[in-house]
Amino acid sequence: QSQIASLLNSSELIPIPEGLKLSYGTAGFRGDAKLLESTVYRVGILSALRSLKLGSATIGLMITASHNQVSDNGIKVSDPSGGMLSQEWEPFADQIANASSPGELVSLIREFVEKEEIAIGEEKKKKGAEVWLGRDTRPSGESLLRAAEIGVSSVLGSVAIDMGILTTPQLHWMVRAKNKGLGATENDYFENLSTSFKCLIDLIPNNKVEISKLLVDGANGVGGQKIEEMRGSLSNLDLEIRNTGREGGVLNEGVGADFVQKEKVVPLGFGLSDVGVRCASFDGDADRLVYFYIPSVSSGNKVELLDGDKILSLFALFIKEQLNTLGDGDGGKEGKKSRLGVVQTAYANGASTDYLKQLGLDVAFAKTGVKHLHEKAAEFDIGIYFEANGHGTVLFSESYITWLVAKQKELTQGSEEHKAVSRLVAVSNLINQAVGDALSGLLLVEVILQHMGWSVEKWNELYEDLPSRQIKVEVPDRTAVVTTSEETEALKPLGIQDGINAEIEKYTRGRAFIRPSGTEDVVRVYAEASTQEDADSLANSVAQLVK
Numbered sequence: 001q002s003q004i005a006s007l008l009n010s011s012e013l014i015p016i017p018e019g020l021k022l023s024y025g026t027a028g029f030r031g032d033a034k035l036l037e038s039t040v041y042r043v044g045i046l047s048a049l050r051s052l053k054l055g056s057a058t059i060g061l062m063i064t065a066s067h068n069q070v071s072d073n074g075i076k077v078s079d080p081s082g083g084m085l086s087q088e089w090e091p092f093a094d095q096i097a098n099a100s101s102p103g104e105l106v107s108l109i110r111e112f113v114e115k116e117e118i119a120i121g122e123e124k125k126k127k128g129a130e131v132w133l134g135r136d137t138r139p140s141g142e143s144l145l146r147a148a149e150i151g152v153s154s155v156l157g158s159v160a161i162d163m164g165i166l167t168t169p170q171l172h173w174m175v176r177a178k179n180k181g182l183g184a185t186e187n188d189y190f191e192n193l194s195t196s197f198k199c200l201i202d203l204i205p206n207n208k209v210e211i212s213k214l215l216v217d218g219a220n221g222v223g224g225q226k227i228e229e230m231r232g233s234l235s236n237l238d239l240e241i242r243n244t245g246r247e248g249g250v251l252n253e254g255v256g257a258d259f260v261q262k263e264k265v266v267p268l269g270f271g272l273s274d275v276g277v278r279c280a281s282f283d284g285d286a287d288r289l290v291y292f293y294i295p296s297v298s299s300g301n302k303v304e305l306l307d308g309d310k311i312l313s314l315f316a317l318f319i320k321e322q323l324n325t326l327g328d329g330d331g332g333k334e335g336k337k338s339r340l341g342v343v344q345t346a347y348a349n350g351a352s353t354d355y356l357k358q359l360g361l362d363v364a365f366a367k368t369g370v371k372h373l374h375e376k377a378a379e380f381d382i383g384i385y386f387e388a389n390g391h392g393t394v395l396f397s398e399s400y401i402t403w404l405v406a407k408q409k410e411l412t413q414g415s416e417e418h419k420a421v422s423r424l425v426a427v428s429n430l431i432n433q434a435v436g437d438a439l440s441g442l443l444l445v446e447v448i449l450q451h452m453g454w455s456v457e458k459w460n461e462l463y464e465d466l467p468s469r470q471i472k473v474e475v476p477d478r479t480a481v482v483t484t485s486e487e488t489e490a491l492k493p494l495g496i497q498d499g500i501n502a503e504i505e506k507y508t509r510g511r512a513f514i515r516p517s518g519t520e521d522v523v524r525v526y527a528e529a530s531t532q533e534d535a536d537s538l539a540n541s542v543a544q545l546v547k
């Protein structure tokens, strides 16, 4: 009874704005920060329930709107594994976020708690829920975090712990570490990264690399600040960090990974004095990473972009090299065939997919959205996944890590096989196992480039991107478009795929698809072909079919 009173009281304090309609979507709730207090409060309740459901495991709650404008904010939940909230709970998230009155909210919660058999505050001795809260640098974050705390605390016996300003991947990493019983502070995170980075540096063959400058664009968000904090513990890197948010720039405005990847132009704060220098861009909450460089003084503000596909290709190449050294494969010396797989989405540039296949890799496709790629990648011993937009990581299965660590003990120190195994173990420690992480991704790119002795231009030459074009089409009802699970073909409206195929036929190396956006009320069109004119024209004619 007092539980119900507690929920009613708090929800009356934080009413839902009239007419607000939200969907958990691909990456949590997002919108104008001014409207989100009730949403965040309600997700606070949900995360406490989630913790109770899972035996009081720690749940994470991140307040961020990633690459969106500074006046927006959002909230997403990390499950105890550090991964995204289980999709089974998304409908409940939608229901409670949209409940129009405290009464409706409380009855939805009661129903759900009963159905899921969640025990709230029954025995005094039993451990309650634990929720760790993080936020990015948005000014609205602090008050929204308070609303989330009220939500968590309104579930009796629950504790909310404010972890302060963090990148999204830091919070996911910390939640995962906590539930594994490992050191889970921000310092543990930094130490883990710098130690495994150093380990990989020490394993570079004939370790006399020339270190060239790396320029980082922090998107005026949290990522630049965090890498600045840890730079003291990173040897072998010549870092210059710009757009930290302290130079007066605005979060995500003309800066950051989303901007650079979509516009293919230099972010603010970069210019012709940086020609030829290797540059990396984070997004606002540092879960996306892309690289770029300005090829020549005459290229104006255009950049050469090295997107998620290129990062994926570099990682795949390096890992494959280690597996080859291990004599991996059928009848390999070490007697184990490791299942290395890569996961892309329909947006992956066709040239990258060709390149990966030509490396002999198993390429799988998943629906857009990190949770879908992550799930597929987890099916392999080593699964590398990336979206072209720069979100991705490398997953190592528990059993494979156990095997690697045993091998590392068994093999002769100093042998090539021992070094290869040690590199793989270090990669598994360096790269965030919970979600894509711009900081850990950057460190892995940097050490691989040093290992290969490559410049950014050399890396870019792995393959040449096919020209592509993306457009969005406003439609009355985007749900009219239904695609196959890999989003490469449209099943509905009936017959539209035949029309798209007929257009594709007209172009050399033509490829195109349509999909309903998961974050905006539009249908997206993607096309690629052997020339930019052809890619543009294919995209336009497919868009006509959608209209």
Ligand code: 16G
Pocket: 026, 027, 368, 369, 370, 371, 387, 389, 391, 516, 517, 518, 519, 520, 524
């Ligand atoms: C979200 C997803 C991102 C995806 C994008 C697609 C996460 C953390 N983020 O931002 O991975 O690329 O949505 O947006 O999953 P769209 O559905 O509007 O094209």
Ligand code: ZN
Pocket: 066, 067, 283, 284, 285, 286, 287, 288
């Ligand atoms: Zn992000």
